[in-house]
Amino acid sequence: MTTAASVDSGGLFGWLDRAHTVAKPGFSRWLVPPAALCVHLCIGQVYAFSVFNLPMTKLIGITESAPDDWKLTQLGWIFSIAIVFLGLAAAFTGTWLDRVGPRRAMFTAALCFGGGFLISALGVHLHQLWLIYLGYGVLGGCGLGLGYISPVKTLITWFPDRPGMATGLAIMGFGGGAMIASPLSVWLMQYFATPTDKGVAATFVTLGIIYLVFMMIGAALVRVPPNGWLPEGYVPPAQPKKFVTTAHVHVDEALRTKQFYLLWGVLCLNVTAGIGVLSQASAMSQEMFPGQITAAAAAGFVGLLSIFNMAGRFFWASASDYIGRRNTYMIYFALGVVLYAIVPWTGRIDSIVLFVACYAVILSMYGGGFSTIPAYLRDIFGTRYVGAIHGRLLTAWSAAGVFGPVLVNYIREYQLNHGVPKADAYSVTMYIMAGLLFVGFILN
Numbered sequence: 254m255t256t257a258a259s260v261d262s263g264g265l266f267g268w269l270d271r272a273h274t275v276a277k278p279g280f281s282r283w284l285v286p287p288a289a290l291c292v293h294l295c296i297g298q299v300y301a302f303s304v305f306n307l308p309m310t311k312l313i314g315i316t317e318s319a320p321d322d323w324k325l326t327q328l329g330w331i332f333s334i335a336i337v338f339l340g341l342a343a344a345f346t347g348t349w350l351d352r353v354g355p356r357r358a359m360f361t362a363a364l365c366f367g368g369g370f371l372i373s374a375l376g377v378h379l380h381q382l383w384l385i386y387l388g389y390g391v392l393g394g395c396g397l398g399l400g401y402i403s404p405v406k407t408l409i410t411w412f413p414d415r416p417g418m419a420t421g422l423a424i425m426g427f428g429g430g431a432m433i434a435s436p437l438s439v440w441l442m443q444y445f446a447t448p449t450d451k452g453v454a455a456t457f458v459t460l461g462i463i464y465l466v467f468m469m470i471g472a473a474l475v476r477v478p479p480n481g482w483l484p485e486g487y488v489p490p491a492q493p494k495k496f497v498t499t500a501h502v503h504v505d506e507a508l509r510t511k512q513f514y515l516l517w518g519v520l521c522l523n524v525t526a527g528i529g530v531l532s533q534a535s536a537m538s539q540e541m542f543p544g545q546i547t548a549a550a551a552a553g554f555v556g557l558l559s560i561f562n563m564a565g566r567f568f569w570a571s572a573s574d575y576i577g578r579r580n581t582y583m584i585y586f587a588l589g590v591v592l593y594a595i596v597p598w599t600g601r602i603d604s605i606v607l608f609v610a611c612y613a614v615i616l617s618m619y620g621g622g623f624s625t626i627p628a629y630l631r632d633i634f635g636t637r638y639v640g641a642i643h644g645r646l647l648t649a650w651s652a653a654g655v656f657g658p659v660l661v662n663y664i665r666e667y668q669l670n671h672g673v674p675k676a677d678a679y680s681v682t683m684y685i686m687a688g689l690l691f692v693g694f695i696l697n
Contacts, residue, residue, distance in 0.1 A: 268356070268473075269353075269356050269357040269360055269472075270353075270354070270356075270357070271352075271353055271354030271356070271357070271477065273356070274354050274355065274356045274475060274476050274477050275476070275477055275478075275479055276476040276477065276478055276479065280476060282411040282412065282478070282484070284474070284476070285404070285407060285408060285411050285474075285475060285476060286408065286422040286423070287471075287474060288359075288404065288471045288472075288474035288475040288476075289404035289407075289408060289422065289423045289426065289471065289475070290422075290425070290426040290471070291426075291467050291468060291470050291471030291474065292359055292362065292363075292400045292403065292404065292426070292467075292468050292471040292472075293400070293401070293404070293423070293424065293425070293426030293427040293429075293430065294426040294427075294429060294430045294433065294467070295366065295400070295430060295463075295464040295467050295468050295471075296362070296366055296396065296397050296400040296401060296427060296430065296464075296468075297426060297427040297428060297429055297430015297431055297434070297559070297563075298430045298431065298433075298434035298460065298464065299332070299335055299336070299339075299393075299397060299430070300427075300428070300430060300431035300434075300531060300555075300558075300559060300562065301430070301431035301434035301435040301438060301555055301556075301559070302331065302332050302335075302389075303332075303531075303533055303534055303535040303536065303555060304435050304438050304439055304535050304551075304552050304555060305328075305438065305442075305453060306325055306328050306329070306533070306535065306536060307325075307535070307536060307548065308442060308451045308452075308453055309323055309328055309377070309451075309453060310322050310323055310324065310325060310328065311451060312377065312380060312451055312453065313380070315448070315449065315451065321380075323382055325533075325536065325662060325666075326662050326663065326666055327382060328382075329533070329658045329659070329661075329662040330386065330390070330658075331385055331386060331389055331390055332654070332658055333390075333654050333655045333658050333659065334386055334389075334390030334391065334394060335389055335390050335393055335394040335397060335654070336394065336397075336528065336650060336651060336653070336654020336655070337390075337394065337651040337654050337655060338390065338391050338393075338394025338395050338397070338398065338651075339394050339395075339397040339398040339401060339647065339650060339651065339654070340398065340647045340648045340649070340650045340651025340652070340654070341394075341395075341398065341648065341651055342394065342395040342396075342397070342398025342399055343398035343399070343401060343402045343643070343644040343645075343647040343648075343650075344398075344644050344645050344647060344648045344651075345644075346358070346398065346399055346402075346644065347402060347504070347640050347641035347642070347643065347644025347645060348504065348641045348644075350399075350402060350403060350406075350640055350641075350644070351406070351638070351640050351641055354477060355403045355404055355406075355407045355472075355475045355477065356472050356473075356475050358399050358400075358402075358403035359399075359400060359403050359404075359468060359471055359472035359475060360469065360472045361396075361399055362395075362396045362397075362398075362399035362400035362403060362468060363396070363400070363464070363465050363468030363469050363471075363472065364396070364465070365392050365393065365395045365396030365399065366392075366393050366396030366397065366400060366461075366464055366465070366468065367396070367461045367462065367464050367465030367468070368388075368392055368393075368396075368461070368465075369388045369389045369390075369391075369392040369393025369394075369396060369461070370388070370389065370393065370457045370458065370460050370461025370464070371388070371457070371458060371461045372384055372385075372387060372388025372389075372392060373385045373388035373389040373393070373457050374388075374454045374455070374457035374458045374461070375388070375454075376388055377453045377454040377457060378454045398644075398647065400468065401424075401427065401647070402640060402643055402644050402647070403475075404423045404471075404475065405420060405423045405424070405627050405639075405640065405643060406627075406636075406639055406640035406643070407423075407475065407477055408420065408422060408423045409627065409628070409631055409636060409639060410477065410478055410482075410636065411478055412484075413483065413484070413487065413489070413636070414484055414487045415571075415574055416574070416627075416628040416631050416632075417570040417571055417572075417573040417574040417578070417624075417625065417628040418567070418570060418571040418574060419628075420570050420624050420625070420626075420627040420628050421566050421567040421568075421569070421570030421571050421624040422567065423624070423627075424566050424570075424620075424623050424624040424627075425563050425564075425566040425567045425620075425624065426563070427563075427566070427623070428559060428562030428563035428564075428565065428566045428616075428620040428623075429559055429560065429562070429563030430559065431555055431556060431558070431559035431562070432556045432559035432560050432563065434460070435552050435553075435555040435556040435559065436552055436553070436556055437460075438456055438460065438552075439548075439549065439552045441455070441456040441459055441460070442456050500634075500635050501634075501635035501636065501637035501638060502633075502634040502635055502638065502642075503638055504638045504641040504642050504645065507634045507638070507642045507645075508645065512633055513634075513642070513645075513646070515696050515697075516626070516629065516630070516633075516646060517646055517648070517649045518649070518692075518693070518696045519582060519693050519696050519697050520622065520626055520646060520647075520649040520650065520653075521649035521650075521652050521653050521656075522653075522689045522690060522692055522693035522696070523582075523585060523586070523589075523618075523619065523622040523690070523693055524619070524622065524623075524649065524650050524653035524654075524657070525652075525653040525656045525657045525660075525686070525689055526589060526593065526615075526619075526657070526686040526687075526689050526690050526693075527615065527616065527618075527619030527622075527657070528619075528653055528654060528657035528658065529656070529657030529658055529660050529661040529682065529686060530612070530615075530657075530661060530679075530682075530683075530686070531558065531562075531616065531619070531657075533658070533661050533662065533665075534551075534554065534555050534558055534612075535548075535551040535552060535554070535555050536551075537661075537679055538550075538551045538554050538608075539551050540679075541600045541608070541679065542600070542603070542605055542608070545605060546605070554609065557609065557613070558612060558613065558616045561612075561613040561614070561616045561617045561620070562616045562617065562619060562620040563620060564617060564620075565616065565617025565618060565619070565620040565621040565624075566620040566621055566623060566624035567624070568617065568621065569581055569585075569617065569618065569620075569621025569622075569624065569625055570621060570624035570625050570628065573625050573628060573629075574628075578625055578628055578629035578632055579629075579697060581621070581625055582622070582625065582629075582693075582697045583694065583697060584618070585618040585621065585622055585690075585693075586690045586691070586693045586694035586697060587694060588614070588618065589615060589618055589687070589690040590687045590690045590691050590694070591687075592611045592614055592615050593615070593683050593684070593686045593687040593690065594683065594684065594687045595607075595611055596608065596611050596612070596679075596683045597677075597679070597680035597683050597684070599611060600677070600679075600680075601677075626643070626646065627639060627643050630642050630643055630646065660682055660685060660686075661679070661682050664679075664681055664682045664685075665679060665682070668681065
């Protein structure tokens with residue numbers, strides 16, 4: 254007999270129910286990472302948003318900034334707001350995600366992220382910055398948060414034998430999204446540009462539609478394992494490793510432990526250092542090496558950083574399965590202090606190669622920090638509630654999304670207003686970032 258409940262579960266949105274995502278016997282767990290990549294490669298576009306910053310300072314003046322054009326400091330808040338709402342959405346929807354499953358979360362993320370681009374396009378067309386704050390920042394940021402956490406617990410559950418590698422697979426695409434988005438965005442702006450239009454609005458519309466489609470594909474592909482499933486031949490270790498629990502700590506209990514807040518600080522400081530320079534990577538490279546790095550070359554630089562950001566997420570997270578999460582973070586902070594302190598020197602000796610090399614390693618560890626933290630949480634608090642705990646911890650990303658870009662943008666403006674050449678305007682910021690990483694080392 255057909256019941257009302259069964260009719261509802263098979264209705265228009267019935268395919269979103271968690272029950273419809275449970276994998277059937279014989280399903281290969283290696284089909285789940287592509288579903289995660291479909292979403293994370295799209296939302297990873299946020300790391301390429303800096304390619305829009307300089308064009309959006311000339312929407313009215315076209316060839317140079319007009320008095321009514323937006324400033325870089327104003328535009329920097331778009332990225333920060335998006336990261337703030339990424340963390341807030343992840344924090345407030347983590348428990349909901351555990352209940353409804355990854356497919357419904359991915360579907361909702363697609364609507365938010367794609368819709369955010371469309372609203373932002375309207376904001377560019379009407380030259381209303383608040384609409385971009387609302388569209389890409391608030392709505393798009395919510396899509397970022399939902400899309401970011403939705404596959405993480407799913408892959409940890411599918412790969413109990415390699416949790417670090419699993420989170421690396423889940424989050425790898427987020428770091429690689431800019432590799433696609435950066436050159437694509439520059440090409441689309443050039444394609445849509447006219448003598449009176451920078452082509453930004455049309456580019457936003459196009460990207461919004463593309464990302465909506467691919468994120469929906471990811472939602473359709475994702476599956477969760479049946480209760481009690483374990484990989485063939487896998488036997489959980491009788492004696493857990495050091496710093497690894499066999500318990501399942503509830504999210505409310507986790508929030509009352511000092512370990513949660515130490516990890517919050519560790520993630521916040523690591524992200525603050527990386528996200529500050531990443532949000533202005535395009536402009537920074539052009540201003541530190543004027544006349545040598547063009548806008549197109551800077552877009553290529555952002556894309557290159559994306560490759561290392563993506564590769565680092567898989568490499569460092571996989572390495573953490575062998576050397577431990579805590580030791581992996583020690584490497585991030587110790588090596589990071591040295592590299593950030595070196596960056597200003599690369600500008601003074603006019604070495605683009607060394608500048609790029611430093612940032613390549615920095616971004617690999619920045620990405621690695623994101624992909625290692627879910628496995629770190631799983632080690633300390635167990636698997637069952639790791640999705641909700643991870644969501645709460647990502648509020649550290651929200652805070653870092655403000656601290657990092659604000660430090661870079663406003664210290665740069667202060668330096669320029671006091672006669673410091675553009676090529677030297679980032680030196681103080683880099684030394685501050687090195688100091689923050691030293692504090693992170695202590696917390697870890």
